[in-house]
Amino acid sequence: MLWLTILNSFATGILWNGLGFITDSVYRFTETETYTLFIATGTAYTLTAFLTGSVLRRFASRLNARRAMQWIFIIQGAFAPLVYVGTSSTGLLAVAMVTSMTGAALWPVVESYIAAGRSADEVRKTLGIWCIAWMGSVTGVLLLMAPLQGGSGWFDPRLSVFSILPLSALSLWIIRSVPDHPEHHHAEPEAHDPRDRALLASARALLPASYLLVGALSPLMPYLLERMSVSAHSQTPLTATWLGLRTMTAAALSMLAFWHGRWGTLLLGAVLLAGGFALVVGVPSLFAITIGLALFGVGHGIIYYAAIYYALRVGNAAVDAGGVHEALIGLGYVLGPLAGLLGHLLGGGGWTVALLWTLLGLFAVPAMLPWWRERREHRKALQAR
Numbered sequence: 001m002l003w004l005t006i007l008n009s010f011a012t013g014i015l016w017n018g019l020g021f022i023t024d025s026v027y028r029f030t031e032t033e034t035y036t037l038f039i040a041t042g043t044a045y046t047l048t049a050f051l052t053g054s055v056l057r058r059f060a061s062r063l064n065a066r067r068a069m070q071w072i073f074i075i076q077g078a079f080a081p082l083v084y085v086g087t088s089s090t091g092l093l094a095v096a097m098v099t100s101m102t103g104a105a106l107w108p109v110v111e112s113y114i115a116a117g118r119s120a121d122e123v124r125k126t127l128g129i130w131c132i133a134w135m136g137s138v139t140g141v142l143l144l145m146a147p148l149q150g151g152s153g154w155f156d157p158r159l160s161v162f163s164i165l166p167l168s169a170l171s172l173w174i175i176r177s178v179p180d181h182p183e184h185h186h187a188e189p190e191a192h193d194p195r196d197r198a199l200l201a202s203a204r205a206l207l208p209a210s211y212l213l214v215g216a217l218s219p220l221m222p223y224l225l226e227r228m229s230v231s232a233h234s235q236t237p238l239t240a241t242w243l244g245l246r247t248m249t250a251a252a253l254s255m256l257a258f259w260h261g262r263w264g265t266l267l268l269g270a271v272l273l274a275g276g277f278a279l280v281v282g283v284p285s286l287f288a289i290t291i292g293l294a295l296f297g298v299g300h301g302i303i304y305y306a307a308i309y310y311a312l313r314v315g316n317a318a319v320d321a322g323g324v325h326e327a328l329i330g331l332g333y334v335l336g337p338l339a340g341l342l343g344h345l346l347g348g349g350g351w352t353v354a355l356l357w358t359l360l361g362l363f364a365v366p367a368m369l370p371w372w373r374e375r376r377e378h379r380k381a382l383q384a385r
Contacts, residue, residue: 001113002133003174004069007167007316009134011076014160015041015099015142016217016333017243021236022157024222025149027089034219035341037093040336041100042215046330048059048104048235053320056109064180065109070172076102077168082334083161084154095161104330108322109182118184121257128254128311135247135301143239149232153198195261200310202266207307208332209363210300213277216249216338216356220281228286241290242276242297249301265306270367273299274360281353287380334357 014022023029056068063071079098082091114130115123141160148157149332225235260267272295279292340360343352345377 001110001178002130004171004178005110005114005176006128006137007171008073008103009137009247010141010160010167011099011164012103012107012139013243014092014132014145014164015096015103015369016214017138017139017239018145018157018160018236020222021055021145021218022092022161024113025232026157027066027092028090028322029305031219031344032341035337037096038337039221040110041096042330042333042337044100045104045333046327048101048109049323049326049330051325052105052108053323057171065112065182066175066178066180067176069106069109069175072102072106072167073175074173077165077172078354080168081117083158090160092161100163104326107326108320110180111308111312111322111325112182113178115245116259123313124257124260124309125254127305127312131250131254131305134212135243136333139240139243139247142236142243142280145236146233149236152385170298171191188221193308195374196310196314197372198313199261199263199306201370202263203303203307203310204328205325205367206266206270206303206361207328207359208328208335209367210273210303211329212339212359212363213296213298213332213338215333216340216352217277217280217336219340224281224289228284229287230286235355238290239293242293242300243296245294246301246304249298251304253302253305259306260262264368265302269306271299272296273303277301277356278353 019037019041020034023034029037056065076099079095082094085091093295114126120127145157145160148155148159151157151159221239222235225238230238253259261324274294276294276296276299279288280296283289284293307328309327312322334358339355340352343355
């Protein structure tokens with residue numbers, strides 16, 4: 001499952017972090033066109049992730065989890081070569097939409113296999129290894145794309161999209177040794193800390209908020225770095241700063257247990273995420289952008305890891321638990337580019353930031369409510385004594 005994660009995270013990295021660089025350098029998309037594409041792929045991702053669990057249950061007699069993954073690899077591999085058909089962006093758009101849907105269907109199933117039948121400590125450690133695998137793979141995509149920037153003929157950024165074909169073929173070969181179902185179908189659910197449910201509710205509000213910022217930042221980075229006169233070959237490695245720090249953060253959390261059950265963990269992640277984003281988009285300095293990306297990566301790593309940990313602990317590693325997790329990510333991928341697009345159409349700059357902060361404020365309310373309820377219950381308990 002870790003090898004499948006590494007291989008297919010390349011497609012995820014290309015779709016969410018490298019797509020803007022491809023549309024900018026190869027097809028000369030405007031910011032409006034790039035934002036619109038990200039809104040479309042984010043919508044497809046959200047709907048597919050939300051429906052994955054129910055579809056697998058409905059067709060359980062004919063479609064087990066392993067067979068579903070096989071079809072996912074066949075479909076995304078078959079569409080990848082379309083990126084080289086013709087000179088228009090139609091092929092790329094088709095691949096982007098299909099890969100959004102296959103990725104949204106794949107990850108809830110993979111997450112179920114990774115966490116099924118494990119104790120709290122085992123889930124934390126196993127998720128850490130898994131997060132390092134996929135986050136490291138996504139980071140590597142932007143580094144490997146650097147030589148392709150500014151290339152011509154077949155050796156241009158489209159090659160990264162075409163690579164989904166051999167990666168999917170290799171995935172089909174690896175999956176032969178995977179069991180038909182995750183272990184949780186046969187394991188008894190384990191009891192969890194009652195506070196985990198409250199923390200999950202808060203983390204699930206912060207998760208789309210964090211990906212809202214990712215969704216706004218990914219389409220913007222090529223244009224932001226161009227305005228800073230950063231060379232084409234340096235743009236993707238610089239953008240990978242936040243992805244690399246996110247990977248290291250997940251690795252640290254997987255080895256430590258003190259953050260479990262602590263509200264301060266989620267608060268720290270939210271502060272670092274928002275502060276880092278503000279530096280990237282608000283301070284016209286390459287140094288500030290680099291520091292901002294680093295803070296953004298640490299904050300995002302904290303929120304993502306906490307959210308997936310609590311989701312799979314409380315949800316007992318069911319596919320639906322991963323499906324909701326991925327659907328919330330997709331929601332952020334829709335709202336972020338949507339805010340960016342509206343802000344750009346209204347005049348850019350300050351409008352975009354204002355819309356994003358407004359949306360973040362809306363997510364802050366449900367993120368704080370579980371904490372407030374727990375504080376109120378705690379005070380009542382003390383008064384009753």
